[in-house]
Amino acid sequence: MSSDLLHQDGDGSQADEGFSLYAQEEAVIRRAEGMIEQLDVVSNGVKTLADAYRIGYRETVRLVRISDRMQLELHEANRILSAQAEDLKQLNDALHKEIERRERLEHELRRIASIDELTGVHTRRYVLELTEYEQRRLMRHGKGLIVLMMDLDHFKRINDQFGHAAGDQLLRDFGELLRGGLRKGDIAGRFGGEEFLAVLPETELDVAESIANRLCEQTRAFRSPWKDGSLHMTISIGLAEVEGEEPLERAISRADQALYEAKSAGRDRVVTYRPASVR
Numbered sequence: 001m002s003s004d005l006l007h008q009d010g011d012g013s014q015a016d017e018g019f020s021l022y023a024q025e026e027a028v029i030r031r032a033e034g035m036i037e038q039l040d041v042v043s044n045g046v047k048t049l050a051d052a053y054r055i056g057y058r059e060t061v062r063l064v065r066i067s068d069r070m071q072l073e074l075h076e077a078n079r080i081l082s083a084q085a086e087d088l089k090q091l092n093d094a095l096h097k098e099i100e101r102r103e104r105l106e107h108e109l110r111r112i113a114s115i116d117e118l119t120g121v122h123t124r125r126y127v128l129e130l131t132e133y134e135q136r137r138l139m140r141h142g143k144g145l146i147v148l149m150m151d152l153d154h155f156k157r158i159n160d161q162f163g164h165a166a167g168d169q170l171l172r173d174f175g176e177l178l179r180g181g182l183r184k185g186d187i188a189g190r191f192g193g194e195e196f197l198a199v200l201p202e203t204e205l206d207v208a209e210s211i212a213n214r215l216c217e218q219t220r221a222f223r224s225p226w227k228d229g230s231l232h233m234t235i236s237i238g239l240a241e242v243e244g245e246e247p248l249e250r251a252i253s254r255a256d257q258a259l260y261e262a263k264s265a266g267r268d269r270v271v272t273y274r275p276a277s278v279r
């Protein structure tokens with residue numbers, strides 16, 4: 001107890017002193033109790049904070065675990081996606097190769113379908129296809145189209161006398177003569193057997209006649225080495241002009257008619273179909 005508490009004025013009694021001390025002690029106790037209450041409040045607050053912190057911490061740990069798991073899953077998903085991307089790339093490469101292979105095959109098939117293997121000139125179907133295209137193009141410009149039907153003379157005799165291989169050789173030779181004898185832009189093909197067809201776009205009839213005559217002469221003059229000697233051949237040619245939009249078959253049929261006339265007249269010649277008469 002402090003000396004201030006013991007100091008009293010001269011008229012104070014013992015009872016007053018006792019009361020005062022008691023009151024002082026009461027006050028101190030009350031203050032102490034008040035402080036304890038406040039400490040309790042603070043302690044409760046700290047406890048609440050600690051509880052909240054614990055809950056928050058647990059939540060954080062839970063979230064961190066979830067995040068770790070998600071990262072692992074993402075990593076795994078990424079790995080799977082990378083593997084799939086690699087598979088797709090390989091598939092894509094394989095597809096590209098397959099497309100290229102098919103394009104090459106298609107090109108080769110088109111070439112086989114368009115070129116006659118033995119003679120090197122176009123096939124009948126391809127000549128007709130090309131001619132129909134030319135016909136449509138030239139109609140727009142009002143220009144002419146000439147058809148030549150050609151047939152090697154007495155070809156059966158060549159086969160019979162020298163054998164099929166000799167016949168084949170002459171067919172090959174004629175294919176070459178035909179290709180060499182026509183201009184760029186002309187269409188030449190094998191119509192079948194020993195029969196050939198040529199189509200000359202943007203050509204006048206008399207120009208076509210002189211081209212046909214020159215081909216006839218070249219064929220007559222040609223010699224194909226065979227064993228110890230040589231083979232020779234002649235060709236008959238029928239000519240006709242395609243009339244406007246008419247189906248090509250009609251012009252072919254007129255050229256065929258002229259060819260028949262050439263054969264009948266002794267072969268090794270050119271006959272032109274002219275409207276109203278064949279001469």
Ligand SMILES: Nc1nc2c(ncn2[C@@H]2O[C@H](COP(=O)(O)OP(=O)(O)OP(=O)(O)O)[C@@H](O)[C@H]2O)c(=O)[nH]1
Nearest residue numbers: 151152153154155156157159164165167168193194
């Ligand atoms: N070597 C060979 N012969 C063929 C081929 N295609 C058709 N021939 C032959 O060509 C001959 C054609 O004979 P024909 O139609 O009687 O005509 P041709 O003997 O030429 O008589 P003309 O046309 O009247 O001058 C037949 O003997 C066929 O076998 C072929 O690819 N190779």
